[in-house]
Amino acid sequence: MNVIKYCCAVVLALVVLYACKKDDDDGGAAVVPPRDRGEQQITDDAALQDYLRTHFYTLEDVFVNNDATAEYQATKFDTIAGANSGEQSILDSPLLTTKKITRSDVEYTLYVLNLNKGEGEHNPTFADSTLVTYKGELLYKPKSSDKVFDSAINPVWFDLGSPAGGAIEGFRESLVDFEGALNFVQNSDGSVTYTGYGNLVVFMPSGLAYFNEPRSGIPTYSPLIFNIQLYKVNQTDHDRDGLPSYLEDIDGDRIVLDSDDDTDGDNTPNYIDNDDDRDGTLTKDEITVNDSNNDGFITPDEITYYDDDGDGIKNHLDADDRDLKNE
Incomplete structure (x- = not known):
């Protein structure tokens, strides 16, 4: 039984030594920084x-x-x-x-x-x-x-x-x-x-x-x-919250998936977040959408935004305003 334990220990040591030697020979993976x-x-x-x-x-x-x-x-x-x-x-x-x-x-x-x-x-x-x-x-x-x-x-x-x-x-x-x-x-x-x-x-x-x-x-x-x-x-509304995804580009950089488009800081950009301000009221219930010409393309003039507390922040982006608008 001791012989078996000894043999196992020797084998394990050799494996460790080989792995270390291989790492030393390779010098580690070279990380090449991206070009300017x-x-x-x-x-x-x-x-x-x-x-x-x-x-x-x-x-x-x-x-x-x-x-x-x-x-x-x-x-x-x-x-x-x-x-x-x-x-x-x-x-x-x-x-x-x-x-x-x-x-x-x-x-x-x-x-x-x-x-x-x-x-x-x-x-x-x-x-x-x-x-x-x-x-x-x-x-x-x-x-x-x-x-x-x-x-x-x-x-x-x-x-x-x-x-x-x-x-x-x-x-x-x-x-x-x-x-x-x-x-x-x-x-x-x-x-x-x-x-x-x-x-x-x-x-x-x-x-x-x-x-x-x-x-x-x-x-x-x-x-x-x-x-x-x-x-x-x-026209795409990824989170089906009533706002076309292009209108959820808060910082205006024409990219909807960056951290600057995450109003509530939950690591979910607004375009795939159906409660943009995490106030418990879904975004679709804090705006009113009317596709007046029934063409399937919502334009800004077909959306009614609200600002109940008058602080300049739209309800769907303001955790202080959570009243339902489409009851």
Whole structure:
């Protein structure tokens, strides 16, 4: 019995010594701090402008169902060289616009190619849900992978306001300036063909994409290109409290999930908190909402706010005011 105990002790000691030796050899995992965002933006913007200056685009029909009807048009990029030397660069295209976004005291530039603004009635906000097809690609092809890192040839819903929705900031901030489709036709095979849909290409710096966080097929600090077709927009009220989520952006930074949008400090941002001031009265009972035109899109003028104690703070954000307004 003592021999067994002794053997076990020896084995345990050897395991511990090996583990310590391995840690000593490895020196621990090296922690690499992220690059300075301002400096990286300068690098990314130079790379984006070089790409825009040296490339042109063409539009190609996309056939999803192997029939004679194209579901939409997508972009294809090529280098201005050789037989293509006479092509107009993307940078010189009259359809190219820029949009400035400031985050953490760094001003970023999005380059947006407006292929079709869209003919629907509504633009999505930064917190809405959108039905899209898209293709995401890198500026230049890595040695071991393809330029295209993600795509959806059939329409998918993107929740622009939720981190689970998967929409990075450059994607979201470009899409909000476009509209959905004017009309659609239900085909006999179950597919849908949209007309008058929004169609754009956004060229974004890594600071409005994944920055220092690698993703499958996307190296760190990668500027990205997304060609997006926008078909439908659903206004989103994530917590169903009567307030569209975009109106729960208290600090006005166009991001609804940060701590500055958490009125009661319960670590639940207002857009997913149905009692924003934690006073025991639900937010939906402290405001009155009237969708007067029944279009499913609530505008600020269709909401009545109250301030019972006259302190300048709306009831649904003021724990001192808790009277029910919709009895």
